[in-house]
Amino acid sequence: MASLINGISGDFVSIEDRGLAYGDGLFETIAIVNGRAQLLDLHLQRLQQSCLRLAINVDMAALNLDINNILQSAQPEACEVLKIIVTRQSGQRGYGYVAGGANRLLQLSATSVDYKSLQQQGVRLRFCDTQLAINPLLAGMKHLCRLENVLARAEWHDQSIYEGLMLDTQGCVTEGVMSNIFIVKDGMLITPHLDRCGVAGVMREYILSQLAPKLQLAASVDRVLPEHIHNADELFICNSLIGIVPVTTVAAFNKKIGATTRLLQRALHDELYV
Amino acid sequence: MASLINGISGDFVSIEDRGLAYGDGLFETIAIVNGRAQLLDLHLQRLQQSCLRLAINVDMAALNLDINNILQSAQPEACEVLKIIVTRQSGQRGYGYVAGGANRLLQLSATSVDYKSLQQQGVRLRFCDTQLAINPLLAGMKHLCRLENVLARAEWHDQSIYEGLMLDTQGCVTEGVMSNIFIVKDGMLITPHLDRCGVAGVMREYILSQLAPKLQLAASVDRVLPEHIHNADELFICNSLIGIVPVTTVAAFNKKIGATTRLLQRALHDELYV
Structure with missing residues (x-):
């Protein structure tokens, strides 16, 4: 170090x-x-x-x-x-x-952490009770005031669960405790708006602005509700360290690791060797 | 030091x-x-x-x-x-x-800072544009995540203004940037609820739980709107360092330093010599 x-x-x-x-x-x-x-x-x-x-x-x-x-x-x-x-x-x-x-x-x-194996096998998610306060003035930034994330991560000790999804105080799915979330639905990518709270991750930005256009995948930023998570065809989380990691389970719902997630993973690997 | x-x-x-x-x-x-x-x-x-x-x-x-x-x-x-x-x-x-x-x-x-002269002469307040995000999980605590207070304090440079009032994102008056606020109306004390955001100051607690009862002043904790500030008979701010400080102006409204504020100041001085 x-x-x-x-x-x-x-x-x-x-x-x-x-x-x-x-x-x-x-x-x-x-x-x-x-x-x-x-x-x-x-x-x-x-x-x-x-x-x-x-x-x-x-x-x-x-x-x-x-x-x-x-x-x-x-x-x-x-x-x-x-x-x-x-x-x-x-x-x-x-x-x-x-x-x-x-x-x-x-x-x-x-x-x-063995990121390669996470990327290959996928991870399990839960929903957190800790909510994100809404303040557009601070939204998107990776500032040092992260007590909400600390409290959310302290909610579970089950090591088979890798990440928790956080809703904002109005009930919209916003992000993972330490990652961003993407939904794949009918071949389209959807990720939550981060204009009210949450951290606009660099990997999220890279997917939206570079990987998705390159692969001719439609991608949109939208309000996301828990039902959109449940109804997703595929789900993945991302951040700068883990890259793109498929979600195999969220709460009681099982998800298949789908073709779109694998396509994005291969493209990311080709570009960055991560 | x-x-x-x-x-x-x-x-x-x-x-x-x-x-x-x-x-x-x-x-x-x-x-x-x-x-x-x-x-x-x-x-x-x-x-x-x-x-x-x-x-x-x-x-x-x-x-x-x-x-x-x-x-x-x-x-x-x-x-x-x-x-x-x-x-x-x-x-x-x-x-x-x-x-x-x-x-x-x-x-x-x-x-x-010359607290004695603040206590004697009173101070001017403004309303801040920076709002406090609502999260009951963090409300009341003096935790280290204080970027909102930093941004609020950076809004003004006029040294004749001592403190800024902060609203929460639903428009309720919550606190000063570094103090709590009390309204005096018809002889009663009113201070904002801090169950959704804000810092529950020790001096506020001391006034509510000890000074007000001792002086037989009715005191209540309530939702406070800007109009309640404008219509107040007296206003004062408080914290552990400044003690009880009367407000002489808030935005465009002038306030008299009233008998209830002076009564509380004297009682605080008798108890604590501050």
Whole structure:
């Protein structure tokens, strides 16, 4: 494991960091394959856009340098996940802040999860009781305020269940605790709107903007209800680390791993080798 | 300034701390007067109850010891605000956690704000555009996920405005960015319900459960709309540091500093010397 704090090797941040004090920051979780950061442009694009929304002035050139440095310094085999946290630095006590720079925290680590076997065999899902609060002002961003996801993930201990689906407080299916969800219905892809809450994942974006068009699959973003999940022909979840993973069971419903999911998996593999 | 991390003098936390990673923790801000922590029992009660709700296992005996130690080690004059952060320690990457202890982060600092003059002269308020998302699961707690408060506080730079009122996403007045609000109407106290969002402040609790009964003032918790603010006879805000502060202007409406607010201020001063 290697870590960089603002370009300097280190593991510790000030207890006055606003990321800790108020969740005043953002993060990215990036897959590293053969020493290369996958979908890096999309990750940095999302980070930059969210920084704009929150008025966090991160030095993107310095961040790019950090990323190069940490990847070069590490052993390729210990180098599978890069986590980047950007915070609005340290500050006086109080919610107000003076315009300034941002802290860049990078951490490179290995993972013990066998993504290949998840992708091959599929996973089981449940519905979570913990709901996502609706606030368009924060929707879509991968900000540091993630207590809802923590509480949702704490709902189950059955290790045969890989992921939980979260509804928003109006009953719409929004996302998995740590992934996005896609429905395949009549050959079309449908994934939930993330304009009221949820994290707009980079893999979701890559599927919508690049993989689906390339494969001439119609894809739409819509309000999704639990019945749409139950009636789906195929279901899959995705994120930057797991890639595209088929869903074989959701609550009491069994799903077949279908041709569209397999087609997308092959296309993703051809493009990214994940 | 003095800081203790799990009882040991220090200013830094691991970048893997879940408080930083996910806002997975709580905080308290406590007024220190003549070396004594004000309303400490209420602060520790709220902290413990919120830890129960989040299943964070904080060692309250160790925390009490930390508080004694940091107060004894400091110069009384540099000793006006004690901030306590409790987090669900460090963890593996990912929202899931293994049951364990908690990190205790204490920080003692001075303040440059002249609370006495605020209490005497009153303050101006505005309405914020940033709304509070509704999630009963998180409501009332002083957890670390406070991006909404950060964004609300960033809305204004006019230093003559001290505080902003926040509505929830259904249009109900909920709280100030860093305080709670009370209305006085026909001699009665009314403060917003905090069962859907907002922070249940310790000073608000002290007023509701102790000061108001002692003064034989009727007090109720209710849904509050902007028109109730406009039609109030008196308005005041409160928190642990500022005590009870009258509101002289809210948006375009001027308010008189009334007898009920002054009565409460005197009673608070007699009880706590704040």
